[in-house]
Amino acid sequence: MSAPPASGQIVTRFAPSPTGYLHIGGARTALFNWLYARGRGGLFLLRIEDTDRERSTPEAEAAILRGLTWLGLDWDGEPISQFARKDRHAEVAREMLARGSAYKCFCSQEEIEAFREAARAEGRSTLFRSPWRDADPATHPDLPFVIRLKAPREGQTVIEDQVQGRVTFGNDQMDDMVCLRADGTPTYMLAVVVDDHDMGVTHVIRGDDHLTNAARQTQIYRAMDWDVPVWAHIPLIHGPDGKKLSKRHGAVGLQDYQAMGYPASAMRNYLCRLGWSHGDDEFFTDAQAKEWFDLPGIGRAPSRLDFKKLENLSGQHIAALADAALLPEIEAFLKASGKAPLTDRQRGLMTRGLYCLKDRAKTFPQLVEKAHFILADRPMVPDVDAEKALDTVSRGILRELTPHLQGASWTREGIEAAVAGVAAAHGLGLGKIAGPLRAALAGRTVTPSVFDMMLVLGREETLARLSDAAG
RNA sequence: GGCCCGUUCGUCUAUCGGUUAGGACACCAGGUUUUCAACCUGGGAAGAGGGGUUCGACUCCCCUACGGGCUGCCA
Numbered sequence: 001m002s003a004p005p006a007s008g009q010i011v012t013r014f015a016p017s018p019t020g021y022l023h024i025g026g027a028r029t030a031l032f033n034w035l036y037a038r039g040r041g042g043l044f045l046l047r048i049e050d051t052d053r054e055r056s057t058p059e060a061e062a063a064i065l066r067g068l069t070w071l072g073l074d075w076d077g078e079p080i081s082q083f084a085r086k087d088r089h090a091e092v093a094r095e096m097l098a099r100g101s102a103y104k105c106f107c108s109q110e111e112i113e114a115f116r117e118a119a120r121a122e123g124r125s126t127l128f129r130s131p132w133r134d135a136d137p138a139t140h141p142d143l144p145f146v147i148r149l150k151a152p153r154e155g156q157t158v159i160e161d162q163v164q165g166r167v168t169f170g171n172d173q174m175d176d177m178v179c180l181r182a183d184g185t186p187t188y189m190l191a192v193v194v195d196d197h198d199m200g201v202t203h204v205i206r207g208d209d210h211l212t213n214a215a216r217q218t219q220i221y222r223a224m225d226w227d228v229p230v231w232a233h234i235p236l237i238h239g240p241d242g243k244k245l246s247k248r249h250g251a252v253g254l255q256d257y258q259a260m261g262y263p264a265s266a267m268r269n270y271l272c273r274l275g276w277s278h279g280d281d282e283f284f285t286d287a288q289a290k291e292w293f294d295l296p297g298i299g300r301a302p303s304r305l306d307f308k309k310l311e312n313l314s315g316q317h318i319a320a321l322a323d324a325a326l327l328p329e330i331e332a333f334l335k336a337s338g339k340a341p342l343t344d345r346q347r348g349l350m351t352r353g354l355y356c357l358k359d360r361a362k363t364f365p366q367l368v369e370k371a372h373f374i375l376a377d378r379p380m381v382p383d384v385d386a387e388k389a390l391d392t393v394s395r396g397i398l399r400e401l402t403p404h405l406q407g408a409s410w411t412r413e414g415i416e417a418a419v420a421g422v423a424a425a426h427g428l429g430l431g432k433i434a435g436p437l438r439a440a441l442a443g444r445t446v447t448p449s450v451f452d453m454m455l456v457l458g459r460e461e462t463l464a465r466l467s468d469a470a471g
Numbered sequence: 472g473g474c475c476c477g478u479u480c481g482u483c484u485a486u487c488g489g490u491u492a493g494g495a496c497a498c499c500a501g502g503u504u505u506u507c508a509a510c511c512u513g514g515g516a517a518g519a520g521g522g523g524u525u526c527g528a529c530u531c532c533c534c535u536a537c538g539g540g541c542u543g544c545c546a
Contacts, residue, residue, distance in 0.1 A: 017546055049546060082546095109544065116543095123472060126542070146544055164476065173474050173542085181544040188546045212475060212541040235477075236539080244539075270483095273495095277484055280494045299484075302539070306482045309496040315508080360508035370507070385506095434505035446507045 010042025011202045014068075014075070015082075015192070017049045018060040021253035022067030024305070025207065025237045025245060028271040032234060032293070033205045034073045035272065039290035045199055046079040051191060053083070067254040070332075072264050072286075080199065082191055089186030092194045092224065093147045093179045101223035102179060104137075104145040105130040127175040147180040149223060157215045162232040162295035164208065169215040177216055189213065193220040201229055205295070208233035232295045235275060235302040242304055249305070259337045261364030262310060263329050266317035270310045275303045283316050315362035323354045333364040349374040349456060356452035373442035373453050378461075379468040380443035389445065390469055394436035397426065398470040401433075402463060410459050415451050440469030 012033040016026055037044040046068075050056040065079065096102035112128055119126045130148060132140075152171045159167045179190040186194070192213075196204060204214075211233045221228045239249035251257060257267055269284060276299065278284075278292040318326065327350060334341060342350065350357075353374050361367035368375070382390060401422045408418040423433045437450045441462065447453060454462045 015546095019546085052546060055545090105544095112544090120472075125473065127473090148544095167475070169474070175542090178544045183544085185544085187544065192546090207540095208476070209540050213546095215475090216541095233476085238539090240482080242538080274483065280485065282483090282495050301477050303484090304482065306496070309483065312496055319509090362508080366508085389506095429505090431505055438506065444506090448507085450505065 009202075010037055010040045011045065011200045012037040012042060012205060013045040013047055013196070013199060013201050014073075015047040015049050015195075015206075016064050017052065017055070018057060018064060019052070019055040020060050020063075021255060022064045023245075024252055024254055024257070024271075026064075027067060027071055027254045027267075028237060028274065029206055029234065030068060030073055031071065031268060031271050032232075032276070032298075033203075034075075035289055035293040036203060036205060036295070039293055042202075043076045043200075044073070045077060045201070046075040047195055047199065048079050048081050049188075049191075050081055050083045051086070051185070051188070056083075063255070070258055070264055071254065071267060080195070082195060085191070085195060085198075086185055088198065089191050089194050090180055090184055093186065093190060096149065096179065096220075096223050097147060099223070100150070102147050102149050103130075103133055103135070103176075104140060105132045105148045105176075105178075106141055106143045106145045107132065127173070130176055133176060144182040146178045146182050148176040148178055149219060151176050151216075151219050157218050159211070159214045159218065159231055161211070161214070162230060163235075163298045163300060164211060164233055167211065167215075169212070174216060174219070179220070189216055190220060193217050193224075193226075196229060197221070197224070197226045203230045203232065203295075205232040205234065208235050230295075232298065234298055235300060237274065238302045238304045240304055240306065245305070255336070258333065261333050261337070261366075261368075262314045263317050263321060263326075263364070265321065266310070266314040269317065270313050273313075274305075275299050283313060311362045318361055318363075318367065319359040321358065323351065323358075326354060326358060327351060330364055330367065334368075337365075339368075346375055353448070353452070353456040356448040356456070360448060369444075370447055372444050373447055374456065376443065378464060380440070380465055382439050382443040382469075383445075385445040386439035386443050389435040389439040394439075395470045397422065397428075397433060398436055398440055398466050401437075402466055402470070405454075405459070405463060405466070410455070412451055412455060415454050419451075436469075437466075440466050 014026075014030040014033050016022065034044045036042070048061055050061070061079075068075070093102065097104070107130055115128060116126045133148075133150060151174055155171050157169045157171055157174070159169070161167055177189055178187050180186055214231050214233065218228055237245055239245045241249075245252055251260065254267075258264075265286065268286060268289065272289050272293065273282065276293065276297050278297055281288070281292070284292070321329070327347070330350070331342060350371065353371065357367050357371055360370055401419065404418040404422055405415065408414040419433060419437070420430065423430055434450050435445070438445060438447050441447070441450060441453045441457065457465070
């Protein structure tokens with residue numbers, strides 16, 4: 001464990017269970033924690049909650065770290081394994097015992113379950129009151145026992161939540177939770193508190209499914225006389241239908257979004273804006289997000305995923321990204337979605353052509369589609385629509401255009417003048433001649449501007465394609 | 472069952488007692504255009520329901536409805 005942080009420094013953490021992929025909701029929780037810490041010169045720590053040995057796998061942990069890395073969230077220090085800290089958890093349980101704020105309970109699980117069942121059947125409270133709470137240690141039997149928190153029975157436990165406001169729980173609604181199991185392993189409730197305390201976590205930002213847990217955890221902090229962190233319980237993300245997000249909604253894992261071709265910066269922007277707002281700001285940079293993000297700006301109601309809006313933001317980010325940053329992201333997308341990597345020749349053309357590609361695509365698949373004129377090799381095979389644009393008359397015009405292009409200066413102005421000249425000679429508008437040109441150059445009907453394509457391709461390649469198409 | 476949280480246009484949200492309830496995405500109509508994307512103009516679209524408090528409630532309080540969470544020796 002690293003040394004406690006300098007006093008006054010903000011420390012947040014993200015604590016996923018390594019039981020699968022990185023959930024989109026978890027990604028947003030991580031983002032909020034990261035933003036909060038990074039915007040205030042604080043630390044953002046990672047803790048892997050791997051105490052469930054049955055379900056935790058190294059593969060899942062790696063997938064989560066990969067997801068965070070793709071999203072661009074960097075963490076401080078090494079990820080901490082909760083399982084590896086089990087001795088410390090047990091030590092704290094024993095200390096609570098010594099302080100008299102916890103006690104040994106010898107009731108068997110069967111006994112407790114039977115009690116709860118009966119209570120439920122009779123409509124009584126299922127809160128379990130252990131008979132060992134105030135027992136004289138001299139009467140302790142030689143049986144397995146758990147360590148339970150000796151929770152206050154009167155008064156209330158108040159959570160000052162930065163999102164939900166002040167939430168009050170009656171102590172008579174909570175029972176003495178188990179902190180250390182009979183086999184000596186810690187429960188989640190204990191482990192979280194001990195780890196957050198030892199890691200110096202000052203702000204706990206997590207899903208609001210933990211809101212009631214916060215009350216229980218507060219009791220453990222009190223029992224150990226530790227400072228309670230600042231709480232911020234954020235609403236969960238729901239599917240487009242308003243139901244809790246599940247696999248039947250399709251994309252629940254962060255990596256699904258990468259494969260769908262959204263740039264990471266767009267995901268950060270969208271996720272950040274989902275459930276949080278800063279006035280009317282919609283499109284913003286990481287620097288602005290770090291500066292603006294704050295807990296009071298978080299809404300209290302769950303929000304739904306809106307792919308249309310994500311796509312819109314994605315388009316804006318693709319257009320705004322510098323070519324040098326965009327190209328690696330496109331290549332990573334190609335890899336993530338199982339497509340062929342770029343050849344050196346393609347990479348070179350992409351570098352030259354990105355300028356006319358990036359403001360016409362909302363996602364990487366759309367961009368790749370429009371980059372077909374770069375990605376495909378001669379001879380271009382026209383698709384059905386492009387084929388229609390290459391009728392006999394059109395081919396004739398293309399043939400006629402060739403010498404004009406041969407003599408043109410290879411600049412946008414030069415090429416435009418050559419094409420406009422031929423069009424005028426036939427009394428045609430640019431639209432009539434652009435169609436066949438597009439078909440010849442790209443074999444598609446949806447492409448960047450024909451002039452841009454010619455510029456990117458160069459004179460030689462352009463003329464070769466025109467010749468291929470003109471026959 | 473008990474406890475807790477939530478509810479503004481289709482969606483994300485602004486509003487923090489006084490606004491013609493604003494913006495964005497989406498949608499519809501028109502314009503521009505070399506396809507697509509983009510862009511321009513205009514349009515429809517909201518305070519869950521009922522009680523209070525107040526000169527005045529989307530904003531504060533209560534009830535109901537609906538949605539969600541917790542109620543484990545899971546995390």
